Structure formats: C-alpha cells, structure tokens
Amino acid sequence: DLVIPPLKWVELPNPSIIDESVIIVAHDLTPSDTAQLNKQYVQGFVTNIGGRTSHSAIMSRSLEIPAVVGTKSISESVQQGDMVIVDGLTGDVIVNPSDDEIKAYQHKRESFFADREALKQLRDEPSKTLDGHEVELAANIGTPNDLEGVHNNGAEGIGLYRTEFLYMGRDNMPTEDEQFEAYKKVLESMEGKRVVVRTLDIGGDKELPYLNLPEEMNPFLGYRAIRLCLDQPEIFRPQLRALLRASAYGKLNIMFPMVATIQEFRDAKALLLEEKENLKQEGVEVSDDIELGIMVEIPATAALADVFAKEVDFFSIGTNDLIQYTMAADRMSERVSYLYQPYNPSILRLIKQVIDASHQEGKWTGMCGEMAGDETAIPLLIGLGLDEFSMSATSILKARRQIKDLSRTEMVQLADRALNCATVDEVVDLVKAKTTKA
Structure with a gap:
C-alpha cells in the first residue's frame, strides 16, 4: 500500500485510457471512475473528499491500489513533477519527501510485502x-x-x-x-x-x-x-x-x-x-x-x-x-x-x-x-x-x-x-x- 512515483498531471476524461505509471490526484473519483482504473499503470490515488467507507476507497482495496481519500485540499498543494508518497495503510501523503523519508518508506514497503508473503x-x-x-x-x-x-x-x-x-x-x-x-x-x-x-x-x-x-x-x-x-x-x-x-x-x-x-x-x-x-x-x-x-x-x-x-x-x-x-x-x-x-x-x-x-x-x-x-x-x-x-x-x-x-x-x-x-x-x-x- 505504499508507492513513490513522481506526480504527473493528466486530464482524465476516461480513466481507462491511462497507459503509463501515474498517481491520480483529484477532487474526487466516482465509483465508475475507480472501476475503470488499470492497476498496471495507476500506482495510487489521492482525493480531496471521501471517507474510508466511500465506494472509491473500498474499491481501491479490492483493486490493491494504494489510496488516501478525504485529504480536504491535496489537489491544491501539489505541483507537476512533485515526488509523492501515498501511504494507504496510515492515510499519510508526503509531498516531496526527503531522502531519509524515501528510504524509510522503501523499507516499510519491503516489510509490508514480506509479511504478505509469510x-x-x-x-x-x-x-x-x-x-x-x-x-x-x-x-x-x-x-x-x-x-x-x-x-x-x-x-x-x-x-x-x-x-x-x-x-x-x-x-x-x-x-x-x-x-x-x-x-x-x-x-x-x-x-x-x-x-x-x-x-x-x-x-x-x-x-x-x-x-x-x-x-x-x-x-x-x-x-x-x-x-x-x-x-x-x-x-x-x-x-x-x-x-x-x-x-x-x-x-x-x-x-x-x-x-x-x-x-x-x-x-x-x-x-x-x-x-x-x-x-x-x-x-x-x-x-x-x-x-x-x-x-x-x-x-x-x-x-x-x-x-x-x-x-x-x-x-x-x-x-x-x-x-x-x-x-x-x-x-x-x-x-x-x-x-x-x-x-x-x-x-x-x-x-x-x-x-x-x-x-x-x-x-x-x-x-x-x-x-x-x-x-x-x-x-x-x-x-x-x-x-x-x-x-x-x-x-x-x-x-x-x-x-x-x-x-x-x-x-x-x-x-x-x-x-x-x-x-x-x-x-x-x-x-x-x-x-x-x-
């Protein structure tokens, strides 16, 4: 549930057309939008509104796509080219993390997948x-x-x-x-x-x-x-x-x-x-x-x-x-x-x-x-x-x-x-x- 690709702004008339690795940052994603996400390319998403039991959040877990919803104003605080960490376990979103934060999250990610394997x-x-x-x-x-x-x-x-x-x-x-x-x-x-x-x-x-x-x-x-x-x-x-x-x-x-x-x-x-x-x-x-x-x-x-x-x-x-x-x-x-x-x-x-x-x-x-x-x-x-x-x-x-x-x-x-x-x-x-x- 942890991803760290660089942020890239895309227009999203249809989520299914995404064909490169991205994190989606949006005001909201409807259940219909979320259902069309291709987890091969969508590494995570963050929205301004929503709750843990909103349908987009529920579907993210089913799709195994890290997501944080209900951040209030995340779409206003990121810029194209920013590096972003999305922690779907804790609900944390870190914009432009330090080298130490990146290293810590890479370790956390390894531990997460090791536990899943066990x-x-x-x-x-x-x-x-x-x-x-x-x-x-x-x-x-x-x-x-x-x-x-x-x-x-x-x-x-x-x-x-x-x-x-x-x-x-x-x-x-x-x-x-x-x-x-x-x-x-x-x-x-x-x-x-x-x-x-x-x-x-x-x-x-x-x-x-x-x-x-x-x-x-x-x-x-x-x-x-x-x-x-x-x-x-x-x-x-x-x-x-x-x-x-x-x-x-x-x-x-x-x-x-x-x-x-x-x-x-x-x-x-x-x-x-x-x-x-x-x-x-x-x-x-x-x-x-x-x-x-x-x-x-x-x-x-x-x-x-x-x-x-x-x-x-x-x-x-x-x-x-x-x-x-x-x-x-x-x-x-x-x-x-x-x-x-x-x-x-x-x-x-x-x-x-x-x-x-x-x-x-x-x-x-x-x-x-x-x-x-x-x-x-x-x-x-x-x-x-x-x-x-x-x-x-x-x-x-x-x-x-x-x-x-x-x-x-x-x-x-x-x-x-x-x-x-x-x-x-x-x-x-x-x-x-x-x-x-x-």
Missing part, C-alpha cells in the same frame, strides 16, 4: 479459533477480474458480488446474456463454494448516466437499490433471469440490497420465482437450491430482524450503510467522520439482535461491510456469533491469522461486556486489554 502459509488453513470454533472468511468482489485475488488469498467463498459494476463504464444496460456469462464465470471459478450475489445496487454515489435518474436532495435515502429495481422491473427481470440461468453452475445465493420492509422482500422474491417458472417452461436448467437473503443496512430492518428471519434464508449485514443511517452521519463527509463509529455500543447491539434472530430460526448471518475485516471489530464479531466475514480479498489472510489466536469463549465474554459499554472508547479499551499480548 501470510500465504495460511491460505489453505481453516478459519478456526483456539477453542475450535470455525467461521467462514469470504471475499467481496466487483467483477470476475477480482477472482485471482480471491483464490490467491484463500477465500472460503464470495460473500458479496457487487453486480452494479457490470453496469458501469458503459453507455447502455448489459444484456441478460452478458450478465449470465459474468455470473457463470464466477460460479464456475469457485467450484462449489458459496457465492452471494447482490442484485443491482445503484443510486447514492453510484450513478448510471444512461438511466437518467432525477437528481435528489438525499440520494443515499432516495430512489436506489431494491426500490429502483421493483419500480423498474424491465431492469430487474433480466438480471434475475441471468442469475437463475447461472445457478446451474455453482452454489448461488442471492441477496437484495436496501430492503426496508418485509413486503419489499416478498415482492422481489415473487419476481424471482416468476422468472424461475418462465425459465423452466423454456426448458432452461435452474438450481432448486438457491438461498435468498437480504442486506441488513437500515435500522428498521435490524429492528424487525426476528420477523425477516422467518422468511429469508440468511442475512448479510452491510455495516457501511447501517452505521451511517444509525448514527445519522454521512459516510462521505469528513466533517462528521468522528460519528462514523463501528464500535459504538448501539451498532454492536443492532448486530447482536440480527445475529440472534437468524440463529433463533436456524439461519445464518454474514457481514460484508468494512467492519468485517477490521482488526478491532473481529474479536467482538466472533463473540457476537457472526457466521461469515466477507471482506476485501487482501484482508482475508490477516484476519485468519488473528482469528486463530482468539478464544471464542473469551470473545463471548468480551462482547457481552462491550454491549454494556457507554462509549466507543470504552469498547476499544476493552478489546485492547483482552487481545493485546503481553
């Missing part, structure tokens, strides 16, 4: 605690191009396939056949391991110009994800058909994003079953073993988890949005970033409520937000009973190493104490005291 010995190991409790460590992906990282890092499945990236960086909607081929490729590559596909989650900061959606005052609270798909079935049905066709090639789970009411889940399920029947009438092979779940990213959904658990097959907690909606803190805003608190006891209680509701009905709960790969959160999540942790592929081996040093029994006690804390600092101090080795 972690590879855990690639085929189970994700099991000291006292034998096993969980699943899965990968988040955006396109079939991410599969190499999935396999290289020993993922036990795919916990989030962000299908919206099939729709980005183009001028028209992908056809049913195009989608089918992409889903089939991923399912075949995983050779029977579980693949959780999220249906189209567009809106918020992820726009499709060819849809001509109206501008909204609060796009993250607006016409997006399952709301858009149910309102425009001509967009939704081809995706459902493509997924159903691909289900014959692996272990497919489907989840619907941004579900706020049980009726939304029922309506989406009804459309899926209707298209399943249509395909069978056409003589197309479709699996009868597809699990249907929802993203839990709205507090209202978490509050009714016991009701949802009776009808869905699984939950996947999307903490990136769940935290911003619970704390009323825009995850893109640096000014309120102090309120974006994954370890807030209120968030931990919601997570516990969802997990317990699923287990009560014999179902399972995963997590696909950034919190799933967070080293402070992992001990708490083990204690809360989370079944599946889905994260950027590059975080998996580090998480596996951490889990193998934890006792599930002790983490249950830790989580119980954390649920009764009043502040984030109290929770963090608890975790540090319990997990820091003497």
Whole structure:
C-alpha cells in the first residue's frame, strides 16, 4: 500500500485510457471512475473528499491500489513533477519527501510485502479459533477480474458480488446474456463454494448516466437499490433471469440490497420465482437450491430482524450503510467522520439482535461491510456469533491469522461486556486489554 512515483498531471476524461505509471490526484473519483482504473499503470490515488467507507476507497482495496481519500485540499498543494508518497495503510501523503523519508518508506514497503508473503502459509488453513470454533472468511468482489485475488488469498467463498459494476463504464444496460456469462464465470471459478450475489445496487454515489435518474436532495435515502429495481422491473427481470440461468453452475445465493420492509422482500422474491417458472417452461436448467437473503443496512430492518428471519434464508449485514443511517452521519463527509463509529455500543447491539434472530430460526448471518475485516471489530464479531466475514480479498489472510489466536469463549465474554459499554472508547479499551499480548 505504499508507492513513490513522481506526480504527473493528466486530464482524465476516461480513466481507462491511462497507459503509463501515474498517481491520480483529484477532487474526487466516482465509483465508475475507480472501476475503470488499470492497476498496471495507476500506482495510487489521492482525493480531496471521501471517507474510508466511500465506494472509491473500498474499491481501491479490492483493486490493491494504494489510496488516501478525504485529504480536504491535496489537489491544491501539489505541483507537476512533485515526488509523492501515498501511504494507504496510515492515510499519510508526503509531498516531496526527503531522502531519509524515501528510504524509510522503501523499507516499510519491503516489510509490508514480506509479511504478505509469510501470510500465504495460511491460505489453505481453516478459519478456526483456539477453542475450535470455525467461521467462514469470504471475499467481496466487483467483477470476475477480482477472482485471482480471491483464490490467491484463500477465500472460503464470495460473500458479496457487487453486480452494479457490470453496469458501469458503459453507455447502455448489459444484456441478460452478458450478465449470465459474468455470473457463470464466477460460479464456475469457485467450484462449489458459496457465492452471494447482490442484485443491482445503484443510486447514492453510484450513478448510471444512461438511466437518467432525477437528481435528489438525499440520494443515499432516495430512489436506489431494491426500490429502483421493483419500480423498474424491465431492469430487474433480466438480471434475475441471468442469475437463475447461472445457478446451474455453482452454489448461488442471492441477496437484495436496501430492503426496508418485509413486503419489499416478498415482492422481489415473487419476481424471482416468476422468472424461475418462465425459465423452466423454456426448458432452461435452474438450481432448486438457491438461498435468498437480504442486506441488513437500515435500522428498521435490524429492528424487525426476528420477523425477516422467518422468511429469508440468511442475512448479510452491510455495516457501511447501517452505521451511517444509525448514527445519522454521512459516510462521505469528513466533517462528521468522528460519528462514523463501528464500535459504538448501539451498532454492536443492532448486530447482536440480527445475529440472534437468524440463529433463533436456524439461519445464518454474514457481514460484508468494512467492519468485517477490521482488526478491532473481529474479536467482538466472533463473540457476537457472526457466521461469515466477507471482506476485501487482501484482508482475508490477516484476519485468519488473528482469528486463530482468539478464544471464542473469551470473545463471548468480551462482547457481552462491550454491549454494556457507554462509549466507543470504552469498547476499544476493552478489546485492547483482552487481545493485546503481553
């Protein structure tokens, strides 16, 4: 996550045209821009705005491109020809570093890659605690191009396939056949391991110009994800058909994003079953073993988890949005970033409520937000009973190493104490005291 090429100014009408080594410095990069970055040439990027859980930051981790976002004014403080260090681990950006700083970062970079190499010995190991409790460590992906990282890092499945990236960086909607081929490729590559596909989650900061959606005052609270798909079935049905066709090639789970009411889940399920029947009438092979779940990213959904658990097959907690909606803190805003608190006891209680509701009905709960790969959160999540942790592929081996040093029994006690804390600092101090080795 450390790069030191010289800075070079480029016009960026289309990021995919970059064909030489550069660091991108910009006011902002949209998810669509980020999806088009070629990591062979883009050595890193820095932006004025954004947060750790903005989609461009999340995608940078998936692409293994060092990035620092939310610097406020970095684009105003660099000049063409400047030397720049981008530290994606600490969030530091150093313009025109000294010889000593360059030498120190070159050493840090070597240590980083040496540690990554050492972690590879855990690639085929189970994700099991000291006292034998096993969980699943899965990968988040955006396109079939991410599969190499999935396999290289020993993922036990795919916990989030962000299908919206099939729709980005183009001028028209992908056809049913195009989608089918992409889903089939991923399912075949995983050779029977579980693949959780999220249906189209567009809106918020992820726009499709060819849809001509109206501008909204609060796009993250607006016409997006399952709301858009149910309102425009001509967009939704081809995706459902493509997924159903691909289900014959692996272990497919489907989840619907941004579900706020049980009726939304029922309506989406009804459309899926209707298209399943249509395909069978056409003589197309479709699996009868597809699990249907929802993203839990709205507090209202978490509050009714016991009701949802009776009808869905699984939950996947999307903490990136769940935290911003619970704390009323825009995850893109640096000014309120102090309120974006994954370890807030209120968030931990919601997570516990969802997990317990699923287990009560014999179902399972995963997590696909950034919190799933967070080293402070992992001990708490083990204690809360989370079944599946889905994260950027590059975080998996580090998480596996951490889990193998934890006792599930002790983490249950830790989580119980954390649920009764009043502040984030109290929770963090608890975790540090319990997990820091003497």
